[in-house]
Amino acid sequence: MFRPRRLRKNEMIRSMVRENHLSVKDFIYPLFVEEGENVRKEIATMPGIFRYSLDQLDAELKEIVELGIPSIMLFGIPKHKDDVGSESWNDEAVVQTTIRYIKKNYPQLYVIADVCFCEYTSHGHCGILVPSVGAKDGMDVDNDQTLNNLQKQSLSMAKAGADLLAPSGMMDGMIATMRDALDLNNFSDIPIMSYAVKYASAFYGPFRDAADSTPSLGDRKTYQMDPANRIEALKEAALDVAEGADILMVKPALSYLDIIRELKDTHDLPLAAYNVSGEYAMIIAATQNGWIDGEKVMMEKLISMKRAGADIILTYHAKEAARLL
Ligand code: PBG
DSSP states (O other): OOOGGGGGSSHHHHHHSOOOOOOGGGEEEEEEEESSSSOEEEOTTSTTOEEEOGGGOHHHHHHHHHTTOOEEEEEEEOSOOBSSOGGGGOTTSHHHHHHHHHHHHOTTSEEEEEEOSTTTBTTOOSSEEEEOTTSGGGEEEEHHHHHHHHHHHHHHHHHHTOSEEEEOSOOTTHHHHHHHHHHHTTOTTOOBEEEEEEBOOGGGHHHHHHHTOOOSSSOSTTTSBOTTOSHHHHHHHHHHHHHTOSEEEEESSGGGHHHHHHHHHHOOSOEEEEEOHHHHHHHHHHHHTTSSOHHHHHHHHHHHHHHHTOSEEEETTHHHHHHHO
């Protein structure tokens, strides 16, 4: 009889035959930076995660470096929002300033800029809102006008010194548009990590509190994907590969492990999984209630993303997981 249990007898043999491994090098840690001074505010829906102003960021950055986390992803919370999100391409805005500061003082950190508008627009959408007959609340995001601004934001982030750009707005043609702008302006060496497959997900709820980016009308279903769809995910990924994406991302992670596996099997690009705010919040809430062993559930969840095929994991658990690894 073949007995698979022979190879599970003790931890020594289990670790020898283990197929997948988590490493702190897999992690990207998202950071929220708010314009202003003396801000160190815990996000109510994401215990353990803070919004910082730049003057309060050092302790956090030191900790990240000490834990060996190689990379951070920056989200900005500006004071000034308008219809088009113009603060997002202001060279002196909060994210640009923060990138310059980090690249100067923490050169060992690989700095990723989220490229999107929802934190910068007064209406909270990921682009320019225009009247649209038949759309919810009569308004929708105009794809091609948004692409124009995406070029401006990308160049501003690149000029500030971002190592990599990650567009999260799910606009058609966003990768080709950004690639063009970067290449024409001497930034051909900056890679793009595309949020290629981003679902219109309720798991983003806590993030929208964190980033003040809840849409004031309509919803994101005209640009983010329907959670029911799989073939469309393959199409989205193939388009971004053709447009020149360097890394693909699937978001959220946990409910979409099948999609992660399929993209990994279909494309030869590195693949990232975004373990989003709602996935984080559920674990923290259940842990605080004493309902689950939070550390074990967290590690099990993270290894499941690796097993599904993710090379890179964006996670709010990065610091905690790094401590355990
Ligand atoms: C915005 C953006 C969102 C997240 C990252 N970038 C939210 C959204 O689309 O509403 C979500 C991240 C998370 O939930 O952790 N473009």
